[in-house]
Amino acid sequence: MDFLQAIQPERVPAHVAIIMDGNGRWAQNRGLERAQGHIEGVKAVRRITEAACRVGVRYLTLYAFSTENWNRPQAEVNALMGLLVSCLHNEMPLFMKNGIRLRIIGDKNSFSPEVRQAMNDALRQTENNTRMDLVLALGYSARWELTEAFRQMARQVQEGKLQAEAVNADKIGEFLATSFMPDPDLLIRTGGESRVSNFLLWQIAYAEMYFSPVFWPDFTEEMFYESIVNYQNRERRFGKVPAKPAGV
Numbered sequence: 001m002d003f004l005q006a007i008q009p010e011r012v013p014a015h016v017a018i019i020m021d022g023n024g025r026w027a028q029n030r031g032l033e034r035a036q037g038h039i040e041g042v043k044a045v046r047r048i049t050e051a052a053c054r055v056g057v058r059y060l061t062l063y064a065f066s067t068e069n070w071n072r073p074q075a076e077v078n079a080l081m082g083l084l085v086s087c088l089h090n091e092m093p094l095f096m097k098n099g100i101r102l103r104i105i106g107d108k109n110s111f112s113p114e115v116r117q118a119m120n121d122a123l124r125q126t127e128n129n130t131r132m133d134l135v136l137a138l139g140y141s142a143r144w145e146l147t148e149a150f151r152q153m154a155r156q157v158q159e160g161k162l163q164a165e166a167v168n169a170d171k172i173g174e175f176l177a178t179s180f181m182p183d184p185d186l187l188i189r190t191g192g193e194s195r196v197s198n199f200l201l202w203q204i205a206y207a208e209m210y211f212s213p214v215f216w217p218d219f220t221e222e223m224f225y226e227s228i229v230n231y232q233n234r235e236r237r238f239g240k241v242p243a244k245p246a247g248v
């Protein structure tokens with residue numbers, strides 16, 4: 001089946017979030033260092049970013065490095081940091097050609113000055129692009145994000161800038177790192193695990209989940225299109241009853 005052809009353009013999810021998992025196992029299965037898997041994973045990032053742009057996804061959020069990933073062996077962390085810096089630089093033509101605005105959610109202060117500099121440069125260079133936002137979750141975890149938000153809210157209450165009565169779901173959303181975009185419609189996780197691993201816990205309340213057994217470096221455009229077709233065949237009820245009662 002040609003999944004690209006099968007996508008209904010008017011029902012493309014506005015926001016797709018991806019937990020890109022399986023780089024390490026992809027490499028280990030080939031007798032390679034885990035870092036090789038991350039290098040191969042960058043190619044998949046390029047492929048899927050272009051595919052998302054092509055079908056009209058407005059926001060693509062990629063979980064690239066979690067708060068907990070700092071606890072990996074130093075050599076792997078170093079390899080990931082090197083890749084990140086070179087990627088932010090080398091992928092600039094791809095971003096500019098496709099009108100992609102880069103965004104970063106996560107604790108930027110946890111990164112070295114060199115990495116922060118590369119992040120800031122890339123953010124600035126792409127800030128006028130409007131076709132798609134590519135949101136990289138770096139040094140990100142949902143509990144970090146929520147803790148920051150709660151602390152900020154508490155501070156504003158203390159200072160008399162925020163009334164307790166004014167706190168509702170929309171207000172909380174304003175304090176999150178994702179305040180500039182809508183919640184994900186579709187959450188994809190590659191690599192075979194069925195868990196969320198501290199990603200966007202608040203924002204995925206009503207996201208459709210799609211789990212693929214394929215390791216991230218092997219994830220193709222066609223598989224991405226398939227996930228969108230699968231999403232389009234679902235009924236999102238948001239707690240209500242079906243639009244058309246089935247089988248009566």
Ligand code: IPE
Nearest residue numbers: 020021022023024025026064
């Ligand atoms: C995901 O792949 C990429 C990052 C977390 C940086 P992994 O490195 O987690 O790969 P597996 O899950 O060990 O195979």
Ligand code: IPE
Nearest residue numbers: 019020021063064065066197
């Ligand atoms: C989630 O993958 C984080 C990223 C993809 C960046 P992990 O491999 O770190 O998650 P766990 O350890 O399987 O939960």
Ligand code: MG
Nearest residue numbers: 021022023191
């Ligand atoms: Mg993993």
